[in-house]
Amino acid sequence: MDGINKITNSNNIFYKIKEILPGLAVSVLIGLASMVLSHVVPKLGAATISIFLGMFIGNVFLGQEVFQKGYKFSETDLLSYSIVLLGATLSVSTLMELGFNGILFVVLQMSVTIAGALYIGKKLGFGQDFRFLMAAGNAVCGSSAIAATAPVINAKDKDKGIAITIVNVTGIFLMFLLPVLTQKLYSHEAVQTSAMIGGTLQSVGQVVASGAMVSEPVKDLSTIFKIVRVILLVAVVFLFGHLKNKTNHDIIEEEIEDTKKGKIKVPWYVLGFFITCALFSTNIISPEVSEMCKALSNKFEIIALAAIGLRVNIKDLIKQGKAVSLYGLFVGTLQVVSAVILINILL
Template sequence: MNSAQEQTAFRRISPGLGLALGAFGLALLISFLVPAIPTLTACVVLGILFSALPWRDSVRAEVKPGLAIAARRLLRIGVVLLGFKLSLANIAELGWLVLGMIVLIVVITFFFTWGLGRMMGLPGQQPMLIAAGFSICGASAIGAMAGMTRAKDSDTATPVALVTLCGTLAIALLPALRPLLGLDAPEFGMWVGASVHDVGQVVATAQIAGATALAVAVVVKLTRVAMLAPMVALAGVVVARSDRKAAAASAPLDVPGASEASEASASTTADLSPVKRPAILPLFVVGFLAAVLVRTFVPLPDSFLEVAAYSQELVLGMALFGLGAAISLGNLIRTGGRALVVALISWAVIALLSLGAVEIARAAGVAALG
């Protein structure tokens, strides 16, 4: 690409990227004025509001290329930067019992939600994306799965909206339930970290119970984040197998007398239209794993980690605004009822499983919760 083409491409995407950047700044202000609202949650809501307003078609066309870049590429960059928040040493401190329960909760919730979404007839890749968002780490997991499955923006936007809705409700609901359940601060932190979706929502929910609850919640949550790579890889195997079955099912039948006539045509078709299979582990997920390993084994300065954290919030915020702007409220109202049912059931299942894990840890006298 020469200089003139680069300038033309930049002019095409700059209005949308500028809008997303401005929306992130507004979301920061909202979060500062109302601390209970995480910045990233505000970004999604602002994107949905932008989509709902009666803009002229020319305005939408002007910002669409930049918002598409934000929703895809910036989201993947945010997933990579998320790895710098995760140290395997902190995860190991939880002990094998808690680690095993967290892994089991993620796996059970993922496959339960995926199966429920397919049973409810959700379109496209929505079942897998909702499963990833609710079981692993919210919008970041949805973006990772969307990249692996080549999901449409329309398939991605609805799960992001649902995970934002349920995570926001958790900020108010879980602290209200804490006294009724008799959870102390570390136990509440474990429950929040194991059941709430995005990292920002976990922080907003757990900090209400104090610093101890927040510390436990963040470590447990980041342990779920560590499941991102293996779950994406596993889903990649499933999708590749599904592609092979679909290709085999669409192959012409061996009809007597027709094989010679169709051989050349089939060969030509195969040459012109090869079946594209998704990578088992997309490049940006490899980057996420590399960031985790660097954070674990390389003594990084605090200044670098702060810059990485701020950068991650910035690019994820812009990406989530872009995804929110891709949501059509009319379509969501008309077709989102089944997706909402799946999301609410998944949320309830992961909350109950996580609460059961807290009770097991309490009975076992886990040191991390003491």
Template sequence: MQLSPVVTLPHRLGTRAAAVWPGVAVCVVIAAVATVAGHFVPILGAAVPAIVIGVVITLIRRPAERLRPGIAYSSKFLLQCAVVLLGAQLSLGSIARVGLESLPVMLSSLAVCLAGMWIIGRALRIEPRLRTLIGVGTGICGASAIAAVAPVIGAASSEIAYAVSTIFLFNVLAVVIFPAVGHLLSMDPHTFGLFAGTAVNDTSSVVATASVFSAAALGYAVVVKLVRTLMIIPITVTLAAVEAHRSASSGMSLRKVGTLVPWFLIGFLVVAVVNSLGVIPSGAQDFLVQASIFLIAVALAAIGLSTDVAALRRAGWRPLLLGAILWILVAVTSLLVIWATGGLA
């Protein structure tokens, strides 16, 4: 009898695969279309078109019942797998080189953003999960941070969709405005790379912003942004602890303590360490990074397909205002700390 779970495992896996593959296939097709769109319009990336296509399809016709298990699987498990693969972009060497210079800017802007999220979000009467998603998306790294935090706090699809769309809007504005600010302040490429890497969120938008300023600013901006991705870990673990405390009816058991760290964050760290050791060939590293980007698009397509559009309408203008205020706070804080540490003349 003890072996029965092992004996029946292939059957259970087959049953599960049969249940989820139709919905996963639909999400993969949407992600493929979104990836092509992102190739022609790089500032979009694949994430935003994927979620928009999913929402538009939902407005026209709700997905059939047989697609829902695969959509749910894509929006949760595949999203977590994407976070794991994000670790392939980082190495301990790059963290050590960039961390010392960029850490004061990153920590200051993140602290101001999270404080603003809590104070201003409460003042605007924004639902806690939505303001948390907008806060971590603005303060850390856009869709990647939202992807990591959403399952921990139990965010609804409509909240994820609103947060991703809000972050994207201000990323577009950053591409237009930030290079002009950099030239106005007579920044050199290195300084602007630090500014763009800490004040812009998604990688595609960091690349676009730094490229508009100068090709020399691009490399450093991307590395700063990737190091900034590490802030996902302490923030997600802290939120997991808060959620566990909030839902606990009694004291914290050893089992509860062990579940505070989501499995996908452990996977993220393992992949980053393995990459630091040089075990992953450069070709495989590129593949893993692209796979992560594609899986995020698959997951966001699923989130778009399961979005409650009426809930988006009910959210109104307040979350957008919160996103605008936090975006300004992060940018201003980054500039002030760069100036205070001698980065600006």
């Protein structure tokens, strides 16, 4: 029986690799091509080239279903590995650059986003579940936050799918807008620009992509701002579960028990980031190994950004209904305006 199970597991692993391979290969090739082209057009940089080249190839040539699982793996898994490796290049003192005001900025920005998304959604006539999903996705970490929130509030799959789409659409537009806006507002000063990008954009990938369009230091610091938001995922999910079921004590107790059991988890790459950061801070990871980690992290990141571009479906962006599109527009605008105000006050 053990032999049969081993064979079955091996077959499953082989099948999964076979599914991932086509999209992964395309992502890697685009990433490598972007690295080469960045030497020809250094002002654009490999990150920016990778996204746009991915968008072009994905929408014109290679958007077929056979590539999608590989694209998703390249975007999510490789980016996660990149973030863990990034931790091996940053010391605790670097993380402390955020300071009390930086963390307060993140908490207030998330609070404004949640309150605003709930209020705007109600005024536009959307149901409670959809408003919760939009608030979580925009305030924390895009699709991951929506996926974590949906089962706690018993959201319908349709609401979940639409929320993921519109949150990603909003993030894509802001991903390209914020580098331009921060140049005008802050002349790309590192802390303020990083706070705007890391405190506003919806997904980790969008933060990395947008930060990379500005500079390497901004990309790294933006990621730290974003990680603080991701850490607060558990609190946000529990909040929405409580708001949805505040009159049902049995369900609340069940949610508390689920949280204790770890069913609502902080993503593994956040824990990995802090572990590698601690190892570097205590000199267990040497400067030489740290340099290797940074080089590998950058390569994973560029391949992941190619996959992000490959997964952008321009037709889907155009198809979104007017009310849903307005919802995303209003929430995105609120995030940018509140970030500008809070940065001026706190940073």
